[in-house]
Amino acid sequence: KQEVTQIPAALSVPEGENLVLNCSFTDSAIYNLQWFRQDPGKGLTSLLLIQSSQREQTSGRLNASLDKSSGRSTLYIAASQPGDSATYLCAVEDNYGQNFVFGPGTRLSVLP
């Protein structure tokens, strides 16, 4: 059964720092991996989707990488801002393209 973990569970950084969030999964047979942002009391907003054949995706200050063979993905946030404060979740879609498994999330606080 697929399991997804995220490290660290929480992170607090001063504004302007570059930071890395980690996501690990136990079964490398995935279709894709998706990073989300969740603000308190709100729904999930899709940030980046990496297909299983890709190594990375970029959107603005965000860069996500995928190493399927080692079961890892990282989300890199450049020049962090207070508005980046949120919980970041990664999710993998299994190889049958039917089931999605989420990690527990990393709660990020960017201090002004």
Next chain:
Amino acid sequence: EAQVTQNPRYLITVTGKKLTVTCSQNMNHEYMSWYRQDPGLGLRQIYYSMNVEVTDKGDVPEGYKVSRKEKRNFPLILESPSPNQTSLYFCASSLSGADSYNEQFFGPGTRLTVL
């Protein structure tokens, strides 16, 4: 505007009183799914649907029912709610569950309290 909508957004009910949470998407997506989110347990998939009249269990389906009679709607039914179903529920949709471009879009969530 492309979106996933859920109703109600907040619901307080009592044990055993049947309820339905509606979910609708306007993006002509084939794949729809329900999740619950609980502190310390994260998001867990309840049911999903690959297309009209096609539904399947996720990781935590006990106590829930779903139906997919139309492409745009995917209601979640709790026939006899219990306090352990108190949770934050999310509906999501994507173009196709078997497509590598399967970006999921989420609804705003429904906070359910069962007394």
